[in-house]
Amino acid sequence: xxxxxxxxxxxxxxxxxxxxxxxxxxxxxxxxxxxxxxxxxxxxxxxxxxxxxxxxxxxxxxxxxxxxxxxxxxxxxxxxxxxxxxxxxxxxxxxxxxxxxxxxxxxxxxxxxxxxxxxxxxxxxxxxxxxxxxxxxxxxxxxxxxxxxxxxxxxxxxxxxxxxxxxxxxxxxxxxxxxxxxxxxxxxxxxxxxxxxxxxxxxxxx
Numbered sequence: 001x002x003x004x005x006x007x008x009x010x011x012x013x014x015x016x017x018x019x020x021x022x023x024x025x026x027x028x029x030x031x032x033x034x035x036x037x038x039x040x041x042x043x044x045x046x047x048x049x050x051x052x053x054x055x056x057x058x059x060x061x062x063x064x065x066x067x068x069x070x071x072x073x074x075x076x077x078x079x080x081x082x083x084x085x086x087x088x089x090x091x092x093x094x095x096x097x098x099x100x101x102x103x104x105x106x107x108x109x110x111x112x113x114x115x116x117x118x119x120x121x122x123x124x125x126x127x128x129x130x131x132x133x134x135x136x137x138x139x140x141x142x143x144x145x146x147x148x149x150x151x152x153x154x155x156x157x158x159x160x161x162x163x164x165x166x167x168x169x170x171x172x173x174x175x176x177x178x179x180x181x182x183x184x185x186x187x188x189x190x191x192x193x194x195x196x197x198x199x200x201x202x203x204x205x206x
Contacts, residue, residue, distance in 0.1 A: 003027070003028055003029060003030040004028060004029055004030065004041050004042060004106060004107070004110045005030050005032055005036075005039060005040050005041045005042070006023060006029050006030065006031055006032065006040060006041070006042045006043070006044055006106060007031075007032045007034075007036065007037040007040035007042075007043045007044070007061070007066065008020045008023065008031060008044050008046070009037075009043065009044070009045050009046070009057065009061075010045075010046035010047070011046065011047050011048060011054075015046050016046065019044065019046055019071070019097070019102070022099040022102065023044075023099070023102065023103070023106075026099070026103060028103075028107075029103070029106065037061070037064070037066075038064040038065075038066075040061070040064075040066045041066065041067065041110050042066060042067050042068075042069060042106050042109050042110050043061040043064075043066035043067070043068055043069070044069045044070075044071065044102070044106065045057060045058060045061070045068065045069070045070050045071065046071040046072075046094070046097075047070065047071070047072050047073070048072070048073045048074070049072060049073065049074050049075065049079060050070075050072060050075055050079035050080070050082050050083050054070075054083075055082055055083070055086045058070070058083070058086035058087060058088065059086050059087065062086065062087040067089045067109040067110060067112070068086070068087050068088045068089055068090070068109070069088065069089065069090040069091070069092065069102075069105050069106060069109050070083055070088045070090070070091050070092070071091075071092045071093075071094055071097050071102070072091065072092075072093065072094060073093075073094040073095075075091070075093075075120070077123055077126075077127050080120060080123060080124055080127070081124065081127050084124060089108070089109040089112075089113070089114050089115070090105040090106075090108055090109045090114060090115040090116065091105075091115070091116045091117065091120060092105055092115075092117075093117065096117070146184065146200070146203075146205060149180060150180055150183070150184050151200065151205050151206065152170060153166055153170070153177060153180045153181060153184075154184070154196055154197055154200045154205070154206055155200075155206045156169060156170070157181070157193050157196070157197055158197045158200070158201070158206055163177050163178060181193055181196065184196050
């Protein structure tokens with residue numbers, strides 16, 4: 001069995017030693033010291049809250065290639081979104097951080113999957129929904145990197161319409177349609193219209 005290389009970092013040395021001592025006896029875990037941190041498969045960060053310092057550390061560990069697990073004493077909605085933006089794959093409340101729970105979340109993160117307590121996941125999804133409704137939609141944007149107008153054009157391309165037909169259908173000029181398609185292919189590094197349609201289909205946009 002291949003052991004999971006785990007680096008543990010905590011805000012204070014007592015917490016760091018405590019978490020490391022919980023994980024060290026586990027045969028499937030290899031706890032790394034600070035000198036080996038950049039080789040960790042999973043980096044486990046223990047913090048009281050999602051502070052600026054915590055976020056900087058998470059981003060640094062992610063750049064090194066580690067999958068991130070955050071153990072946190074308290075987290076509000078903004079802290080939750082910030083932690084997700086920093087790249088966490090798993091989150092555990094400090095009071096729920098038993099050795100078994102930590103091991104389960106580390107395994108999940110090492111497998112490239114995510115683990116967040118169900119109530120926090122619900123809060124995260126609500127935050128994402130608010131962001132979509134209040135910030136992105138008013139600007140004609142979506143999380144899929146395509147604006148609503150771009151999705152409309154691709155939908156019609158997928159239906160077999162040519163540039164003139166799309167322009168007539170959407171009350172655009174043909175130049176506008178061509179510009180929209182050019183913007184999509186350039187921004188997303190796609191080869192042509194067919195590639196753009198295939199991309200949109202894979203993303204479930206059309």
